[in-house]
Amino acid sequence: MKNKIYSCILSGLLISLLHGLMTSGVFAAETFIPPGKIKYPRLDFKLPRAERILLKNGMVLFYLQDRELPVVSISALVRTGSMYDPPGKEGLAELTAYVMRTGGTAKLDSGEIDERFDLLAASPSISMSLDSAFVNFSFFKSDLDPCLDLLSQILREPAFEETKLQLALSLKKEELRRITDNPQKLAFREFNRLLYPDDPRGRYFTTASLQNIQRKDLMAFHREYFYPANMMIAISGDISKKEAVNKIRQYFGHWNDSRHALDVPSPPKQTRHGIFFLRKELPQSTVVSGEFTVSKVHPDYYAFSILDFIIGSGGFPSRIFTAVRNNEGLAYSAGSFYRARTHYGVFGTYAFTKTSSTFQSLHLINDILHDVTTGSITEKELDWAKKSMLNSFIFSFEQPGQIAVQQMTLTYDRLPDDYLMTYRKKIDAVTRNDLKRVAAKYLNEKKRLTLIVGDTDQFGKLPENWEQPVLISPQQ
């Protein structure tokens, strides 16, 4: 056995000796310098910033030049989202975004729009999420005018052709039909639905709600949310500031609307807690847990970000990964997530594990969440998390387009202007005590929502301290 294990290394050594390339000493382990002793050159860097320009009609523009490629990129954020769906018409926001792109404009029918975009090798995407719409578009610099013209038509005067709405509705229904095909997607959708009881964020489209949606609803939704002061644009690429501002003015400047930007929506009031099961006969369970936590503008945001990193979002050395994957081999994917918004945050954990280890995985995770509230995080763990977050900070400034969009997003989230400038200092100031305090303050098993999608009959005996889980069916 011994020879077998190291045979590859031995033969490598032999060959190197035969070829006389180097002394055998090279293979002694000590010639690899201990990583802690490597001397690194200094890293000097500036944090480039996009310029912020306010248009007369209230639209905010972020600009950063990037001459490397003959391409211009435009992104936009609109204060809207699926949480603004009128009750009973869930799905309206997503449909509006989709048919804006596919349903023609006041000047051009849908077929003509599709043809022109494809000929330009460019197509804007308009994606509707819970609390924003995001537009993404890039094209050859030489096509600046036709591309901006089409983009402004789509954003300002979409036609919402009836046939394209009907097609979109049919495709949405097919999406619903397929919603249970992918267990992870299903789990996260149902988890969100449970997380926000009696809140617009917890509503999803159903066959019934789609039935209630008509063309006039899309037109009204578009009118309600798509106006200059309610959106921001980031532009970067092979274009001067002067040209960028002039062109945006040319295509969007005459879009007059006296309304001010909408406010950030108020946070959800409460989350549901307890344990929920969704039955799907598969050999692997999807285990998702979560609870509300600190917002992005709260001073505890920094401590909680580090806490989340150590618990399960910091990759291999994080606690959940080490416990569930390394030590027990129970999952390939396991970890935590922290999504902080302006007025609230959601913290959660997940593991995908074979049916028979469903409860064991959940126990390991809950034990970790309990353990960190007792102050068990070591100085070494804190040090690792801080160094990781501080040293990788420069990757937030890798590309001009990314920088412009990032600045737009921070403005959208109403974060203070010096957020990025003070980020590292605030991360660095977090102490072990802070971690213990925020863990105890925000992590509470009694308030935690857990959803398990899997072969519920085969999970085994329920743990003693559990209430009977509630069985749910996917909402279609």
Place this chain on the structure above:
Amino acid sequence: MLTRNRFCLLLALLTVLCFADPVPALDIEKKVIKARLNNGLTVLMLERKFSPTVSLYIRHRTGAVDEIKGQSGAAHFLEHMMFKGTTTLGTKNYEAEKKLMMQIEKIGQALDNERMKQNKADQKLIEQLAARLKQLQNEHRRYYIPNEIDRLYTENGGLDMNASTGQDVTTYFVSLPANKIELWARIEADRLLNPVFREFYTERDVILEERRQSVETKPDGKLYESFMRKAYAVHPYGVPIIGEPRDLTYMSPAAIRHIHHQYLSPENMVIAAVGDIDVQNTLKLIDHYFGRIPKRHYLSPDIPAEPPQTEERKVEIWFDANPSMIIGYHKPTAPAPEDYTFDVLETILSKGRTSRLYSRLVLQMQIADSISVHNGIPAARYPNLFVITAHPRYPHTHHELQTAILRELENIKQHPVSDLELNKAKKQLKMDYIRSLDSNSELASTLSYYELLLGDYRYFSNYILRIDKVTAVDIQKAASKYLGADNRTIAVLNKKITANTNSGTNEK
């Protein structure tokens, strides 16, 4: 001394290459610097100065196709084991570890041997061995620090550290702050030369979970696996990268070592460094660490060629999910001229809302929910497939969808595509190409891939020129030659109806 002399010469040559010409913005070829170490390892470097970061790729011309029959999944398994540390990274006492790991392997093997007997296995013995294994694993844990490689990378600001295993190629990659290149070289050279395969048996369970996650619970994964198995009767492209369940369940450390042995072949390796680098210093560092790998002529195992297909193949599977289908055709791989032609055809058929298949099936006939086309499945070292995947829209059937797709392919054979359509596709391919130049990691990935696969990264820099030469006649010819019934494999997934009673029987 020898090393140093060689180096000066190399650098002098590079300097000439480097500054001979002013560099136009898009001319990747003139910006890339290619060097070869004495041991045969190829290094590609490209300076991009906007941010003080660097993306580093190491590729091995070793993948799932190089596995021994019955050990499917070994290449991917090795990729997991390469994160388990080295003789100096992650250990508290390597000598103590070594002894324990030999015992662990002995007990683990005995346990596997017994389990393989299945019904005839001695359950009591299995329990004993499993308990002993657990005990040894716990003891071993006292002597090592798990995930040390990952910790070093993240702590130093590393991003997207990961690896991937394909049929052809295995890749290890990370992005770092530009001043940390030496850390990467130190870790990577060490784990190539002195890896320690800790936590073997728990990792095997992890990979079985990975298989459950990506295949056993996913209709797309299930269908793809069945499709590939059918499309390749002989060639190992038909074997899943993650491994057949049985092979994976009983994978041995010896199988992993066998694949690792193939890694130690500098001629079959390419390194790419793209970002804010100093070319000479970077090359010096790479030579210092990777130059230690001895030169070795490694011969790939004989891989049987796939015989020409002579009749249509079909496979049907049942799963608790909505219907989907895959249609595939055998074709030559890059850099054959037909491969470029199929890239253009892929675009004409599926890219954008006005593409042939999307506009016909989704917009006009409204019988499909989605459609996609991929040229070059599953990999490119050997002849591969041109593949169409589609979801029928309820209540339409596989049959309707298949008929409509085949009619569109027939159309391509019968009538030349218009200049307008051809130019549209070419512009789209050019745009995709240009977008791919916008990121350090994507550039490092692409350059190293083609250098390794075709022996020349310039496949990539010349790509658009070659695409420009594709004609409507080429498309018709290639379609007529390869997109015929005899050369076709069709796989369909049908919905299996399961009783969804939603009645819980869990008792406390």
